[in-house]
Amino acid sequence: MPRRYLLVKILYGRALTDQQFHDALNASVRTHFGDIGFARIDPRIIKSDQTTATSIVSCERSAIRELESALALITDCEGASMAVLVLAVSGTIKGLRKRRVR
């Protein structure tokens, strides 16, 4: 199935591990779209960069709007407030890397 890749910026006071972001993302998707929605969206964290606080997240192409919503509705992680901003969306990881360089 074709996928979409999102470049996201994480605004969080402390250093965030991949596992923490993974848990926060999965919890948001499950809360707002349920287990069936989770299976349909199929969110995956491809790569994270701690220095720039950015991550590349992927999902099913047809469920891009749901993933964007779920990312917007992440509010906290382990008690501290957190916000996730979608910076760019692309059909390939290479496309996102180009944008990150820009």
Next chain:
Amino acid sequence: MAQTLKIAGYSTVGLTIPTGLLPERVKSMRQTFQDQGIATALRIDLGSTSRTELLRSLRRFRNIYDVVGVKCVNARVATVASRDRRVDVVFFDPVMHNVRFNHSLARLLHGALEVNLIASLLTLTDTGILFRLRKAIAVAQEHNVKVVLSSGARNAEMVRAPLQLSAIASTLGLSETASVAGVSSIPLSIITENVKKRKPENVEEGVKIIVSSRR
């Protein structure tokens, strides 16, 4: 916050200014956003509780601010605000159960309906909020009412990218085109129109001075 807005990809933002704020303070606030390359539009949110109070506020503030929003706290205010051409956007507090955006208001509305998505969804845990937002969006779509999507952010943590706001609106039932227009063309056209109207050469709607008699 200006920096976060820049990262999120905003080019213009509406700054809600309290009425008593000193002009110097307003200027410095606008400068902060300008330094980040973000244009600002001054906005006022009127929370009048009666028809007379609302009309008085509109007379007083319409020419000072770029955008006039009315918070509909009761049905009477909602009706007057929807009917009045000076009102740019009307919005409803999702917590208030006594007044909602319904078909009769949609038929009257001259301006646009504003939906504060993030402020509503993040600060409130009531599940009925989603239902009320869905209902308001469905009514607006049925009557072809313009919908402005706003984050209603009061701090940097509440800022979300325009793309995300439109995504939330589409998952709540707004069409793809309307949700994109709600964060781009509709708010921009409101600001552009009002800035044009506030220019000194503008006499009234459709009438403007082209050549001044003074040399």
